[in-house]
Structure formats: C-alpha cells, structure tokens
Amino acid sequence: MTVIPATRFVLPPGAEAHEPPEHRGLARDGVRLLVARPDRVEHRRFRELADVLDPGDLLVVNTSATLPAALDVRHDDGRAMTLHVATPVDDGDWVVEPRRPDGPETAVVAGDRLVAPGVVLTLVAPYPDDDAPRRLWRARPWPRVGLAGYLAAYGRPIAYGHLAGRFPLADHQTVYATKAGSAEMPSAGRPLSERLLVRLMAHGVTVAPLVLHAGVSSPEKHEPPSPERFVVPPATARLVNSARAVGARVVAVGTTVVRALETVADLGGTVSSGHGWTDLVLGAHRPARAVGGLISGLHEPEASHLALLEAVAGPELVGRAYAAAVREGYLWHEFGDSTLLLPSGVAS
16 A cells, blocks of 8 residues: 655755764753644653653653574575565565665566575565565575574665664664564664663653564665564553543554554554554554654654654644754764654643
C-alpha cells in the first residue's frame, strides 16, 4: 500500500547528524527535543522529558536490539555488493536488500547467487510477494546457519551515506535493548539514558516494553515498511488499557512501538497481547486508536514514516513541528534530535 504524507518541507543543507551525539560532545540524552502540542511548540533538551510528561503517563519502549546486518558479498557475475539483511522468515530463508557498495539498491533477478563469507545466498523471489517492488528479496542461504550468530561473526551495522564513517554496534543500540533482531536501530529510544529512565519513573511515569524487530528502511524510494515481527506482552497490554481507562496518555517511543500497539488494538483502542508478523500500515486511512503521543526522530521529506506520525498526531501538528524543526536548525536521522508529539492534553 502506498501512503502519501501531507507534511511537506525542504531539508536544508547541513541538517543531517553525521555521527552519534557522544562524538559531538553531547550526552546520549543531550540532544534537542521539540515538544509539539496543539497550542504551542517548545524547544528543550531530551534530558528534560520528565518535565513535559505527567505522572500516570505510560511510556512504551521497543526493547529490540540492533544486529550488525550489513554484509560484504559478491554477485556470481563478479560484482561487489553490500547486502542488508532485514530479517529471517519462518522457513529459514532471509529477507535481504542487495545494494551497490555504500550506495542505493542494484539490479538483481530471481536465481542470482550472492557469495558471502561461508554462505551462498540464492535469490528466490521479491518480498513479501511477486507484486512488491524489486528492493527486498527472499534469499535461501546454503548452508543453513543461524542468522544472529552469523551476523555477529561477519556483519557490521547498517549505515547510509549521511554518516561520517562507521561506528561500533554499541552506538546503534538503545540502553534497554535486550532482544536481538532489528536490522536498523529503533532509534527513537536512543536518547533515553539510564538516569533519565530513573527520573521518569521517580516522576510517576510508567515504562512498559514490547518488541518489534525493525527491518530495512527505504531511504531512496520511501516505501512503506514491510512485514515485521512483534511481541506485545500481556503486562504491557494491561498497562496500556489501564492508562487509557483513567485518561492518562500512552506515549509510544518510536514508530515501531506505534505499529506494534496498533496491530493489536481494536476499533475502540483496547489493546490485547499478541505476537507474530504485522503488515499494518498507518496513515490517513487508518489513524491510531490506542496511542496518544509519540516520541520520534526527524524523518526525511516524503518518508512513509511521516504518514504514521500524522496517524497519531494529525497532519497539522506534524506540519507545524517540522516547520519549527527546520527553522530552528534541528538535526535529522538516527543520531539527530527528537520530537515529542502530544496531540491532546496539556502536560505540566
């Protein structure tokens, strides 16, 4: 499904974060935080998050850990390629994105073979089906190997051209990551430091976990996300429903959290526990039902993630937030600054 966000803006030169904040002399929680409410926009630091949430609010985080999911491979015609490994599927195949070395996707067809260290991958079919764009492919590895262990031995973190080099896997993790499985970092939660989490809990904000293993993004073509694996635990579902019942906000830390919670939300916004694969795409056709606030990094113009932000906060609020971020010189991408969208209610 194609989603077209209403938010329009031009990313100015120099607006990309080229390295983690710690490499720029900032603490993890020292990045800027733009807080957008219906009546005002504020400019803060992320470490002040407890000052803009209310006691009783529920913060839902994604505890998926990032895999070193980029591999150097060689096509059987001799071409050198970079392979981004999105996820394993249930039958042992891998979902992969073949790319030119440090560049955009490259032309391949079913039956092509890609040679990686100790493994040969045969491209089987476009993923998730034959009607999908020829960007992601189902690939059959031989011999069969455990993906997480294989990537730990031979992979490196996925990185795109806006970065000023390669950074260690630890820089691509949140402090609460426990379950390895994401091809790309669920980056909205990266600024949450241990001390900030303690301060939030002392302030009366509850923190609840879920897991959604993020796949490989589409930075050139802005395609909607492909199917991703998720787990919403029973305890988290109960906390979401309890918060909503008393009028507290459910604030998702990242678009991955929104996707997981909304997958198991009924028409009235009541959430059930669940696990499996989600192919839910949110936008104007399917607004959020359970999530009432969203922490997110800043997404590129025309990115499909903008439609998800609009599904939570509405296009007017997202548009005003992005206009302010451009005007005030915020930094984009996974190591950049953050936004907190609060479409209803006024925090203290």
